[in-house]
Amino acid sequence: MWNRLIECVPNISEGRRRDIIEEIAAAAAGEGRRVIDISADPDHNRSVITIVGEPEGLSAGILALARKAVERIDLREHQGEHPRMGAIDVIPFIPVRGVTMADCVALAREVGAGITRELEVPVYLYEEAATDVSRRNLAAIRKGGFEQFAEKIAAPEWRPDFGASRIHPTAGVVAVGAREFLIAYNINLATSDLRVAKEIAATVRFSTGGLRYVKALGLPLADQGIVQVSMNLTNFKKTPLLLVFDLVQREAARRGVMVVGSEIVGMIPRQALYDVAAATLQIERFSADLVLEDQIVAALQ
Amino acid sequence: MWNRLIECVPNISEGRRRDIIEEIAAAAAGEGRRVIDISADPDHNRSVITIVGEPEGLSAGILALARKAVERIDLREHQGEHPRMGAIDVIPFIPVRGVTMADCVALAREVGAGITRELEVPVYLYEEAATDVSRRNLAAIRKGGFEQFAEKIAAPEWRPDFGASRIHPTAGVVAVGAREFLIAYNINLATSDLRVAKEIAATVRFSTGGLRYVKALGLPLADQGIVQVSMNLTNFKKTPLLLVFDLVQREAARRGVMVVGSEIVGMIPRQALYDVAAATLQIERFSADLVLEDQIVAALQ
Numbered sequence: 001m002w003n004r005l006i007e008c009v010p011n012i013s014e015g016r017r018r019d020i021i022e023e024i025a026a027a028a029a030g031e032g033r034r035v036i037d038i039s040a041d042p043d044h045n046r047s048v049i050t051i052v053g054e055p056e057g058l059s060a061g062i063l064a065l066a067r068k069a070v071e072r073i074d075l076r077e078h079q080g081e082h083p084r085m086g087a088i089d090v091i092p093f094i095p096v097r098g099v100t101m102a103d104c105v106a107l108a109r110e111v112g113a114g115i116t117r118e119l120e121v122p123v124y125l126y127e128e129a130a131t132d133v134s135r136r137n138l139a140a141i142r143k144g145g146f147e148q149f150a151e152k153i154a155a156p157e158w159r160p161d162f163g164a165s166r167i168h169p170t171a172g173v174v175a176v177g178a179r180e181f182l183i184a185y186n187i188n189l190a191t192s193d194l195r196v197a198k199e200i201a202a203t204v205r206f207s208t209g210g211l212r213y214v215k216a217l218g219l220p221l222a223d224q225g226i227v228q229v230s231m232n233l234t235n236f237k238k239t240p241l242l243l244v245f246d247l248v249q250r251e252a253a254r255r256g257v258m259v260v261g262s263e264i265v266g267m268i269p270r271q272a273l274y275d276v277a278a279a280t281l282q283i284e285r286f287s288a289d290l291v292l293e294d295q296i297v298a299a300l301q
Numbered sequence: 302m303w304n305r306l307i308e309c310v311p312n313i314s315e316g317r318r319r320d321i322i323e324e325i326a327a328a329a330a331g332e333g334r335r336v337i338d339i340s341a342d343p344d345h346n347r348s349v350i351t352i353v354g355e356p357e358g359l360s361a362g363i364l365a366l367a368r369k370a371v372e373r374i375d376l377r378e379h380q381g382e383h384p385r386m387g388a389i390d391v392i393p394f395i396p397v398r399g400v401t402m403a404d405c406v407a408l409a410r411e412v413g414a415g416i417t418r419e420l421e422v423p424v425y426l427y428e429e430a431a432t433d434v435s436r437r438n439l440a441a442i443r444k445g446g447f448e449q450f451a452e453k454i455a456a457p458e459w460r461p462d463f464g465a466s467r468i469h470p471t472a473g474v475v476a477v478g479a480r481e482f483l484i485a486y487n488i489n490l491a492t493s494d495l496r497v498a499k500e501i502a503a504t505v506r507f508s509t510g511g512l513r514y515v516k517a518l519g520l521p522l523a524d525q526g527i528v529q530v531s532m533n534l535t536n537f538k539k540t541p542l543l544l545v546f547d548l549v550q551r552e553a554a555r556r557g558v559m560v561v562g563s564e565i566v567g568m569i570p571r572q573a574l575y576d577v578a579a580a581t582l583q584i585e586r587f588s589a590d591l592v593l594e595d596q597i598v599a600a601l602q
Contacts, residue, residue, distance in 0.1 A: 007593070036596040036599075037596060052597055241582065242582070261583045262582050270592050270593065270595070273578040274574055276578035277574040277577035280578070281563050282561075283562070283564065283565060290568060291568065292397075292569065294571070300335065
């Protein structure tokens with residue numbers, strides 16, 4: 001077991017061609033890191049690959065994955081519901097155990113510099129790794145998407161942190177950052193009316209008056225004939241999952257719409273599920289010490 | 302890490318004198334087993350001690366714990382809300398990993414025989430370890446409690462599985478068994494009216510028409526001036542925790558009473574909390590594979 005553990009969840013702009021997705025994920029394999037999940041979303045045409053490892057191993061693995069993504073994905077032919085600006089769109093590093101946020105920031109800068117040097121893809125550093133407060137928010141960097149980035153990158157305020165002020169012709173640009181654990185969480189609604197999803201997204205997200213650590217979009221799920229509130233929960237300890245779910249459900253009910261179901265894209269930390277269960281059951285003085293497996297692991301260490 | 306893992310949760314009839322409780326739990330210590338939790342309940346005047354270990358280690362540890370409990374607890378002076386018949390009241394063995402229910406039954410019989418032989422306390426084998434279907438249900442064995450057991454034990458149908466047909470003068474009798482994981486779960490209600498708790502207990506428990514794997518009692522929590530539905534959930538996979546909570550909450554609301562909170566006595570398996578969270582959030586296709594820590598452990602093995 002590694003003592004210094006970082007998680008990295010690169011998002012690539014390919015969610016339909018399974019062979020290509022697996023080839024890109026496989027490129028990350030090697031000493032000191034492990035690919036533990038591939039979550040492909042055909043509607044978004046986007047995949048989230050989860051890799052854990054020690055800083056040194058992860059650095060080499062992510063560079064190899066980026067190389068393969070740039071080789072295999074041509075954004076000029078890409079269509080999907082999710083905003084994106086790069087073949088490998090976002091690369092966040094997340095501290096898990098035995099490392100600090102500063103370690104993750106250092107790793108983000110090292111990997112970002114390597115991607116520009118080797119692949120000639122311009123890099124923006126974001127969130128905790130940002131070089132300026134205007135670049136902390138990923139949505140601000142991504143605004144306009146691939147199609148408008150050739151123009152955006154020429155503006156002095158959008159000069160990349162690494163690389164020249166021109167996009168890579170097929171791979172666009174990439175954002176590399178460091179942040180706390182993010183839960184990608186979508187709630188599906190029993191209506192085909194996209195306005196319902198968009199209104200609810202606007203109500204729950206921080207940017208338009210909602211909850212502090214929620215980002216949200218309303219999207220159609222065309223093949224199912226329903227709509228989705230697609231969210232990123234950037235701090236589940238301060239804005240709990242259950243609060244977000246209850247608020248979306250209530251806003252949907254106000255419009256005569258039921259929640260069909262919800263989905264976790266990628267991974268969820270165990271604590272987030274414990275928090276939902278403890279709050280739902282109103283468990284007094286809940287802690288992980290009450291959980292059989294956690295106790296056994298603690299006792300046998 | 303042990304490959305063959307059994308859990309044992311002896312219930313002792315002492316929940317108030319912390320030093321005595323800890324002395325009894327400490328007696329179980331030794332090679333091949335570990336005390337991982339002590340949950341003392343002053344209202345019930347009862348404690349649940351959780352011990353995990355390999356079959357051999359556990360056998361020696363439980364016998365030592367029983368010896369100390371018989372030495373320290375005098376049931377003639379014991380008062381508390383929970384029905385009981387012994388100083389060490391119940392000893393269940395539960396398969397966790399690498400063992401079968403048959404292994405737990407064999408262990409229950411071995412430990413039961415040892416307790417009678419060494420401590421002269423009569424033993425009833427119950428649930429999976431029972432020698433007759435009439436003794437599977439612990440409540441049937443315990444009915445009447447310590448005060449009436451001197452008489453009950455003389456009846457031919459209540460002849461003990463081990464030992465003579467007379468109770469130990471201070472320690473009563475003990476039930477030793479094997480079973481699946483039991484969640485001891487109590488829900489507290491914002492009323493001092495004991496009838497409300499008793500009515501709801503009667504509604505939710507199997508024996509009077511309720512849910513298949515629920516045992517329930519209505520009890521007063523005198524020091525808090527409220528009442529409690531005190532339950533044992535004997536199969537959380539078939540009768541989910543959330544279903545039980547929702548039903549109790551609904552029955553309470555029907556009587557104009559709010560749920561104050563709930564409590565887990567002892568331990569809860571991780572899966573039971575995952576099930577509550579997944580059902581509450583309506584997560585589609587939930588599995589433990591979505592949980593970060595579970596994935597990391599699986600990947601690094």
